[in-house]
Amino acid sequence: MIPDLGRYASEVLSAYVVSLALLAGVVAWYWLRARAVRSQLDQVEQRQERTE
Amino acid sequence: MSSFWEYANPRKFMRTTNWLLPLVAAASVVVTATGLIWGFFFTPDDFRQGSTVKIIFLHVPAALMAINAWIMMLVASLVWVVRRHHVSALAAKAAAPVGLVMTLIALFTGAVWGQPMWGTWWAWDPRLTSFLILFLFYLGYIALWAAIDDPDTGADLTAVLCLVGTVFALLSRYAAFFWSQGLHQGASLSLQPGTRVDWAYKAPLYVSMSGFVLIFVALVLAGTRTEIRARRMKALVARERMA
Amino acid sequence: MIALLIRDLRLAIRAGGGFGLGLAFFLILAVLVPLGVGPQPAVLAAIAPGVLWVGALLACLLSLDRIFALDWEDGSLDLLATAPIPLEAVVTIKALAHWITTGLPLVLAAPVLGVLLNLSADAFGWLVLSLLVGTPALSVIGTFGAALTVGLKRGGLLLSLLVLPLYIPTLVFGAELVSRGAAGLTTQTALLLLAGITAGAVAILPFASAAVIRINLR
Incomplete structure (x- = not known):
């Protein structure tokens, strides 16, 4: 599966793993924040509709 | 005819990005995965650098986006200062963390690549130093946004910081080149990407670069949508308190 | 304007701390570094320009938040903003x-x-000259940073995060000028670039700082 990386295997693999983890981290952060803000906004909007 | 400035209207922006964002997000995943898988599995080892050459498919796109994200923030800040479109200010805010992460990836992959090639994780090479400085500028920009409660004040102050910061970041880059030459003469460690790179590497590199651009666009769109919603919520809550 | 200058100077001297603090910090740093690095004269001579410049930078940073903080708290900044001078x-x-x-x-x-x-x-000679030419830039850039953070409650740490990256070009050229002077190399380029940064900062940054204050006073 993984190609023969020779003696630099650890460097190449760690570069890929850490970079993808960082990317996944920032994507997950944006995603979670988007979800949190959207649900909060929905709550506020519903509350205001009820009172109006 | 619809003009570009229509997208400065938050409602129009939300409506458009509602269908645009999933497309860009899907495209970014597909293109990045193609580029990275192609680069990781199907490129030959370099005769001199061995398999470490595969790091280029992360390092160069990340470095490219680290700089482009700042340029995009600069343009968005200018648009905010000149035309006062809120979406523009919020887009600049949304771009900063992505730029920060891209800088981090570029620095990390550079260190991991430098270790076997130059025998050191870190060298005070001008290119490396200016990236570290760029990282500090991102940190300051994000910290200033986070510190200010009022969104319009925050947008104004960070826009000024972005403009001033750009000038000083360029000066720092120039200073880093001057300083490093002054201290270690002729010690040029930096690889020159693109000069003698074979098409076997260039093709997946371009794919991966496009993938990173798409990731950046998708994240900025998503972040801007979130910021618009957050502002709307703040306004609604404020109205609630007034009533 | 001169009255304002005299008032600020008086306040800085009278309020205690601000005036002597930076200097004392500079002295302590110059004592701590040899204690940390070791007393070898050659090593100290090699790092002296950088240490002195970094020390000057940090000493400058210490008193930055005082530039506007007092005037902001007692409201005199609002008066200054509406005063007849720009x-x-x-x-x-x-x-x-x-x-x-x-x-x-x-x-x-x-x-x-x-x-x-x-x-x-x-x-x-080069040390004194470089500081003489470079420190005005530190004050002007620092004023911009202080203006950015003036309304914030915990602005101190943020201020250093914002200002220190802006100090990098001044630091590089200033320290470079001194070490070139120490090594007997040509110093003209570094001196001109340092002076250029100071001149540019003094010419342009007050406009940015004033804009930022207006935003903060809104």
């Missing part, structure tokens, strides 16, 4: 007062600390 001039005067109370003492004290750090004899 806000750009107010900001410049503030930076000048900061330089006179912080930068100038550092310039005068630097040769003494150079002795402590075993700076080579050729470099003393």
